[in-house]
Amino acid sequence: MRRRTVLSMEQALSMPYATLRFAQLGWRVIRIESTPSRGGLPGDPNRYIGANVVDDDRRTYFIAPNVGKEAIAINLKEPDGQLLLRRLLVELDVDVFCCNTVPRRYEQLGIDYETLSRTKPDLIWAGISAMGPDYPDAPGYDPVLQAMAGYMELTGDADGPPTLAGVPIVDLKAGDEVFANVMLALLERAETGKGSRIDVSMLQAAASWLITTLPLLDFDCQPAEITRCGNAHRKFIPTNVYPTADGFIYMAIGSDVQWRRLTEIPKFASLAAGIRATNEGRHKERDAIHRDMAAVTARFATAEIAADFRDATIPHAPIHDIPAVRDMEAVRRRLTTTRTPDGRLVHMQPMAVDVAGASGELAFPAKYGEDTCAVLREAGYADEAIAQLRERGIVAG
Numbered sequence: 001m002r003r004r005t006v007l008s009m010e011q012a013l014s015m016p017y018a019t020l021r022f023a024q025l026g027w028r029v030i031r032i033e034s035t036p037s038r039g040g041l042p043g044d045p046n047r048y049i050g051a052n053v054v055d056d057d058r059r060t061y062f063i064a065p066n067v068g069k070e071a072i073a074i075n076l077k078e079p080d081g082q083l084l085l086r087r088l089l090v091e092l093d094v095d096v097f098c099c100n101t102v103p104r105r106y107e108q109l110g111i112d113y114e115t116l117s118r119t120k121p122d123l124i125w126a127g128i129s130a131m132g133p134d135y136p137d138a139p140g141y142d143p144v145l146q147a148m149a150g151y152m153e154l155t156g157d158a159d160g161p162p163t164l165a166g167v168p169i170v171d172l173k174a175g176d177e178v179f180a181n182v183m184l185a186l187l188e189r190a191e192t193g194k195g196s197r198i199d200v201s202m203l204q205a206a207a208s209w210l211i212t213t214l215p216l217l218d219f220d221c222q223p224a225e226i227t228r229c230g231n232a233h234r235k236f237i238p239t240n241v242y243p244t245a246d247g248f249i250y251m252a253i254g255s256d257v258q259w260r261r262l263t264e265i266p267k268f269a270s271l272a273a274g275i276r277a278t279n280e281g282r283h284k285e286r287d288a289i290h291r292d293m294a295a296v297t298a299r300f301a302t303a304e305i306a307a308d309f310r311d312a313t314i315p316h317a318p319i320h321d322i323p324a325v326r327d328m329e330a331v332r333r334r335l336t337t338t339r340t341p342d343g344r345l346v347h348m349q350p351m352a353v354d355v356a357g358a359s360g361e362l363a364f365p366a367k368y369g370e371d372t373c374a375v376l377r378e379a380g381y382a383d384e385a386i387a388q389l390r391e392r393g394i395v396a397g
Contacts, residue, residue: 008098011044015100016065017175023068035075068362073369073396082110091379100128104136132201142168149206237282242297252315369397
């Protein structure tokens with residue numbers, strides 16, 4: 001099978017995460033960054049975020065989303081840079097072009113679907129933006145989109161402030177939508193021979209996850225059903241984080257059968273009451289049940305409570321910190337890795353899904369513009385021509 005090639009004008013996280021998923025499959029991913037401009041650091045700003053453990057333009061925050069990729073630098077503000085891009089599409093037989101800049105810049109930079117598809121009609125084009133091409137000036141920052149899409153209104157304690165999620169979930173959701181829709185477009189191309197355009201709106205993608213709250217508006221829901229509720233579940237009672245003698249434990253009761261099994265545990269027998277036999281009845285005593293649960297769990301160690309829940313087949317989990325997550329057997333043996341230039345092994349997040357034949361170790365991210373000359377040579381440029389392009393500021397690296 002021919003190796004797929006992705007050319008991606010990307011920065012920050014949303015699109016680099018999407019193309020990382022292609023790199024994990026063994027596809028060739030070439031990331032395009034801008035040439036240096038006066039007064040600014042060259043390329044992706046994320047290159048310079050985090051601790052300096054390798055060199056100045058491959059800091060800790062940049063590494064994980066960009067392993068396994070090549071890096072080139074092109075000045076797409078210039079017509080010759082745009083011409084170079086179109087030549088790369090053809091000479092490298094690029095399957096997918098990606099970008100995550102604001103839509104008003106598509107035509108300015110010559111990266112709009114119409115222009116690139118005229119050069120390569122079977123090209124699959126995928127763009128991520130804050131709110132799609134109908135809102136061409138809106139910048140796509142994850143925290144802003146979490147606020148805009150209602151996520152912050154749904155996160156945090158009921159009597160506390162709106163709160164961000166602990167991971168950049170809108171960035172990652174948008175990246176997953178690119179991954180999924182490119183796969184769909186490749187399937188369609190195999191049948192029709194035609195390319196396609198994919199526009200991922202971060203807002204729309206985020207709003208698609210409001211499946212448990214947004215539809216309730218048409219059912220005359222109570223305000224408490226669509227706002228913050230801390231760690232408690234809005235519908236299933238009791239589902240919450242409870243204190244233990246040495247920490248906390250999360251427990252979820254998802255059915256009346258599970259409630260009965262809970263109250264059959266001697267420690268929790270006192271919670272049983274007629275009205276609490278059904279989830280509807282438990283809603284009426286929601287606050288009292290949470291207080292009663294906490295009063296019991298606080299007297300015992302987490303391990304003892306967990307053993308009781310395990311024996312009763314009640315969903316539960318300790319509250320792991322990140323080192324504990326990495327050390328879990330189910331996670332640890334699926335971690336991906338890379339190696340720094342001096343050979344140090346770096347463990348990273350696992351692939352989202354196991355794929356037969358996928359490599360678990362990916363090359364360390366390329367330095368800014370590291371592969372510019374090699375990629376241009378591959379596209380047929382002579383060294384003299386490359387030197388001229390560099391001298392004129394059309395390429396860098």
